[in-house]
Amino acid sequence: xxxxxxxxxxxxxxxxxxxxxxxxxxxxxxxxxxxxxxxxxxxxxxxxxxxxxxxxxxxxxxxxxxxxxxxxxxxxxxxxxxxxxxxxxxxxxxxxxxxxxxxxxxxxxxxxxxxxxxxxxxxxxxxxxxxxxxxxxxxxxxxxxxxxxxxxxxxxxxxxxxxxxxxxxxxxxxxxxxxxxxxxxxxxxxxxxxxxxxxxxxxxxxxxxxxxxxxxxxxxxxxxxxxxxxxxxxxxxxxxxxxxxxxxxxxxxxxxxxxxxxxxxxxxxx
Amino acid sequence: xxxxxxxxxxxxxxxxxxxxxxxxxxxxxxxxxxxxxxxxxxxxxxxxxxxxxxxxxxxxxxxxxxxxxxxxxxxxxxxxxxxxxxxxxxxxxxxxxxxxxxxxxxxxxxxxxxxxxxxxxxxxxxxxxxxxxxxxxxxxxxxxxxxxxxxxxxxxxxxxxxxxxxxxxxxxxxxxxxxxxxxxxxxxxxxxxxxxxxxxxxxxxxxxxxxxxxxxxxxxxxxxxxxxxxxxxxxxxxxxxxxxxxxxxxxxxxxxxxxxxxxxxxxxxxxxxxxxxxxxx
Ligand SMILES: Nc1ncnc2c1ncn2[C@@H]1O[C@H](COP(=O)(O)OP(=O)(O)OP(=O)(O)O)[C@@H](O)[C@H]1O
Ligand SMILES: [Mg+2]
Numbered sequence: 094x095x096x097x098x099x100x101x102x103x104x105x106x107x108x109x110x111x112x113x114x115x116x117x118x119x120x121x122x123x124x125x126x127x128x129x130x131x132x133x134x135x136x137x138x139x140x141x142x143x144x145x146x147x148x149x150x151x152x153x154x155x156x157x158x159x160x161x162x163x164x165x166x167x168x169x170x171x172x173x174x175x176x177x178x179x180x181x182x183x184x185x186x187x188x189x190x191x192x193x194x195x196x197x198x199x200x201x202x203x204x205x206x207x208x209x210x211x212x213x214x215x216x217x218x219x220x221x222x223x224x225x226x227x228x229x230x231x232x233x234x235x236x237x238x239x240x241x242x243x244x245x246x247x248x249x250x251x252x253x254x255x256x257x258x259x260x261x262x263x264x265x266x267x268x269x270x271x272x273x274x275x276x277x278x279x280x281x282x283x284x285x286x287x288x289x290x291x292x293x294x295x296x297x298x299x300x301x302x303x304x305x306x307x308x309x310x311x312x313x314x315x316x317x318x319x320x321x322x323x324x325x326x327x328x329x330x331x332x333x334x335x336x337x338x339x340x341x342x343x344x345x346x347x348x349x350x351x352x353x354x355x356x357x358x359x360x361x362x363x
Numbered sequence: 364x365x366x367x368x369x370x371x372x373x374x375x376x377x378x379x380x381x382x383x384x385x386x387x388x389x390x391x392x393x394x395x396x397x398x399x400x401x402x403x404x405x406x407x408x409x410x411x412x413x414x415x416x417x418x419x420x421x422x423x424x425x426x427x428x429x430x431x432x433x434x435x436x437x438x439x440x441x442x443x444x445x446x447x448x449x450x451x452x453x454x455x456x457x458x459x460x461x462x463x464x465x466x467x468x469x470x471x472x473x474x475x476x477x478x479x480x481x482x483x484x485x486x487x488x489x490x491x492x493x494x495x496x497x498x499x500x501x502x503x504x505x506x507x508x509x510x511x512x513x514x515x516x517x518x519x520x521x522x523x524x525x526x527x528x529x530x531x532x533x534x535x536x537x538x539x540x541x542x543x544x545x546x547x548x549x550x551x552x553x554x555x556x557x558x559x560x561x562x563x564x565x566x567x568x569x570x571x572x573x574x575x576x577x578x579x580x581x582x583x584x585x586x587x588x589x590x591x592x593x594x595x596x597x598x599x600x601x602x603x604x605x606x607x608x609x610x611x612x613x614x615x616x617x618x619x620x621x622x623x624x625x626x627x628x629x630x631x632x633x634x635x636x637x638x639x640x641x642x643x644x
Contacts, residue, residue: 148601171609178607185605190598195527207607251606 096124097160098259098290099145104154106140114140116315117154122259122292127285129301129323130294132311133337138294139186141311142261145292146183179208182257186264186294188244192236197228197247200236204255215254222250225280241268249277259290266297278303298338302327310336399443401520406529408624412631413517419638420510426498428638429505435634436512443520453519454512458504469503470496529618 101120107113115137122128122145130138143149144156147163156163158177168174182204185191194200201222205215223229226246231239236247249265262281266274274297281304285291293304301308305323310332312318319332326332333339395402401409416432423429440450469475475496482491518526530540 143601146605148605174609175607178605183605185598185602187598190595191602193599193603195523203603203608204606207609255606 098122098124100157102155104151104156106151118317124290125288127291127305129305129308131308131338136311137315139263142183142263142294146181146261175208180257181259182252182255183261184249184252184263184265188248191248197234197236198232201251201254204251218254222253226250242273262293264295266300312336395520395522397444401443404627405618405620405624406521406525407618408628410529412628413513415631415635416513417510419635420506422638426502426505429509433509436516439516445519454515458508458511469500475499
């Protein structure tokens with residue numbers, strides 16, 4: 094269980110060499126792990142996931158995947174590219190970006206067909222995933238005409254259908270109703286039980302404990318503020334508050350107003 | 364104040380109406396889901412036959428025959444469960460757009476000389492409508508009407524996505540199809556952005572925007588729209604790469620022809636030969 098999948102060493106990244114998005118990140122992801130990346134808005138979570146998916150490459154520092162350094166030039170080799178893309182899947186934060194085909198069905202077929210998976214095999218997988226996610230009725234619709242939650246489910250389906258070893262998810266539960274959100278968490282956990290490695294960026298503290306063994310917290314300086322076991326970091330109220338991760342509750346007792354942080358961990362003790 | 368409010372509401376309403384109108388007329392796909400005659404045809408056969416029908420229209424020089432072809436398109440609309448009123452509205456919206464600027468000047472003697480039909484004066488200038496000018500213009504409008512009808516029929520009864528796929532099967536270069544498909548998608552996205560931005564502005568100002576301020580917001584919008592579309596394209600490209608895209612998309616191809624398609628094909632072939640033989644003169 095400790096085969097290294099990703100190793101990020103002192104990675105820096107800035108957009109257009111002006112807007113810095115990551116300033117020296119160190120991170121390691123091992124096979125079969127569940128990892129969550131937490132952080133306030135703009136702390137670089139999405140950027141980090143795109144670096145792991147080799148869509149962006151660091152300006153400084155190195156990223157290793159499967160023991161090999163990720164270099165932009167290597168992706169010109171179609172065979173290497175195909176292998177990497179079948180192993181790593183990314184669910185984008187904005188499903189409008191992820192869905193670009195005319196119909197939902199074609200969108201879900203896109204990955205498998207590009208990666209050379211048999212059409213029959215792809216068809217079978219799609220049927221199963223559509224059932225699991227409850228999107229069977231949407232297959233012939235145009236993705237841009239779906240609701241946000243429906244789009245997100247389809248976006249997740251487009252990645253799951255590739256059956257990647259590593260699934261990177263960018264805020265998979267944002268904007269979903271509680272039951273759908275539950276469904277998605279279950280699917281993530283199930284994928285992990287099948288040996289897949291999961292990396293999730295999220296703000297949603299309700300779900301972190303379930304979808305993460307280890308947590309990385311990014312700070313406003315776009316560095317790793319702290320990393321460690323989920324349980325430990327999530328019970329550190331001070332730390333969470335410092336990084337905008339707790340809900341502040343305001344309410345009145347006997348005519349006096351209090352403001353205090355609110356955590357969801359205590360609800361989950363069974 | 365109520366005055367300003369009303370004025371401003373008017374701008375907003377007309378923009379919203381325009382957006383909704385375009386959204387509905389370009390993106391409504393409900394007619395394509397109906398189970399009528401044209402909907403049941405194989406899209407490949409449909410694309411070929413409708414192209415042939417449009418070519419027919421170009422060849423016909425006889426107004427009677429054009430009227431027959433036009434009636435044929437109406438008949439097709441009927442058996443494809445398209446409401447005739449809806450269909451007429453849809454086609455006649457586009458026709459003036461195409462024909463007015465060409466047909467109108469051709470009426471007059473400075474473009475089409477010949478026997479004069481009527482003469483009138485505007486600002487001391489003499490305008491003469493000629494007989495060949497009139498018949499030429501009528502022929503032209505009929506032609507436009509008929510071919511627009513066929514194109515609208517095709518687009519109403521075929522889902523846009525299917526149409527794009529068929530273009531690929533006929534080896535229309537991928538760049539065109541991609542650009543076409545993306546444009547289609549982004550027009551939709553743009554409309555959403557425009558619609559939402561207006562809603563956003565309205566919710567922030569409580570509906571009271573002074574008129575000139577409203578205009579500067581419109582100008583700002585168009586500039587950022589470009590930037591947004593650029594960014595969007597880049598991001599979508601990333602999403603495609605992430606799922607294994609490497610230059611040529613592999614397409615899903617699942618069309619089947621049935622005897623009905625071949626009967627229809629033969630019918631169109633007969634019409635075409637008929638037009639070439641008799642209508643061309
Ligand atoms: N395309 C871009 N061009 C310029 N700067 C960008 C771009 N995308 C992101 N940034 C900047 O990079 C930083 C990190 O952004 P990123 O999207 O990774 O944050 P995030 O943690 O995912 O935030 P959120 O929680 O809001 O999704 C931000 O400061 C942002 O302003
Ligand atoms: Mg993000």
